[in-house]
Amino acid sequence: MPAPRFLDIEYCQTDDVLFPVAMAWSLEDGQMKTVVIAPADEWVPEDADLGDIDLLYLEEQGVPLIELAQELHQDLPDQTVYVDGMDPDEILVDLIFTAVGMDAPFEIAGMEELVTSLPREALDDRRRQLLSDEGLEPQLPENGVYALLLIAREEGFFD
Template sequence: MGLPQFLDIEFAATATGYLPTAMAWSLADGRMKTVVVTPEDDWLPDDPDDHELDLTYLQEQGAPALDVVQEMSEDLGDTTVFVDGLDPDESLLEWLFESLGRPLPFEVTTVDRLIHGVDSGELEDWRRELMVTHGLEPQLPESGVYALLLLARDAGLIQGMEAGEL
């Protein structure tokens, strides 16, 4: 069995809801993947003033949403993936997969289901402290995933890894 797997999503607001713009997830061996998501045309409001998306950046740097969903399915299928529980990660994932006609192949739950004996407020303080200590940018999904890996390590759930190995 590998390491716990974590996921974080960056998103933007539109007039009709939220759209995933970037995401990161960890693999069972501790490696991490990060991707910018190119939105599908039908996801976007008709009025360009009804969203705060940098479409040029997303189109130039992003991967097609279907490719992202397929890669996530291959990497995370049939497992439980943990999120920080602060953002609408679970609903964004469900929406993303559903909008592309795909079932969500993995279970998503919050990190407090993994780390026992610490309430969610204390976990968030601990995660925030790790982000500051390690100079992580909170708006980057890869920083969120790295902080969750550090949290799991410091909680004793990842054995045999020193601070420099994550």
Template sequence: MRAPQFLKFEYNDSGPKLFPTAASWSLTDGRIKYVVIMPEDEWLADDEDERMLDDRFFREHGAAPVDVFREMNEDLAEATVFSDGLDPDDELLECLCETVGQQAAFELAPMVALLHHTSFEDLADRYQDLMARETLDPTVAENAVYAQLLLAKEEGLMDPDSSG
């Protein structure tokens, strides 16, 4: 059984605009990818004292936005990919698209569209409960994708023995 695919961004909002600092997404077999994103200069505040981000870490350990976007597009092409709907993932994807001058090869939809029999509030409560039960940090994109995969398993949308 093909697993639904999920996407989550980590982000910074201390610069002139909201921008992604990391991304995590799942593959159709339930495996999870995670990548730190190197910030573009225009994403960062001009005054280094105003920056809330250790941009040196991201420059040393991050991948260029164009490379992240290319890999994400290859892995998620032609799919409807789901986000938890709690953070501005659509806005962060748009920032990445604008930066590389391309459109995503996939559609991003809120997880409630996948589990349409559940209200957003109920789904958010279940998601938060699962995060607490599994002691996952919700600010870490990889944890959020893992939690979404667990919800998909609970809903019978994945094989119980698949990765995730």
């Protein structure tokens, strides 16, 4: 049985801006991909306060948005992709695909729509506990996806 697909996005949010800076998603076989995202020019006003975000790093190391959009189209066509529901994931996905003039190839749903045996709060607690038990930094998107994969495996959604 193919594994459910998961997605997590790290983002910059200040009074001036909101945009994605890194993303991780899982594939049918449970493998994971992660990328740093090169921001669109229109996402970053001239004198915007970016907090602790290193814009030069994102510009130099980030994947161009068109490449990211193409890869997501290839990896997640016509899928329901589950998120932890803690972040503005739908807004961030819309920002990516709007910037390149494409539609997202997937639908986003909260993890509670997949794992119906646990209430939302219990899912959040379990995710936090897994991150802590594994010694993982919660702000890294690959760690968020990993925790969701572990929950899905515990719940019997794949081996």
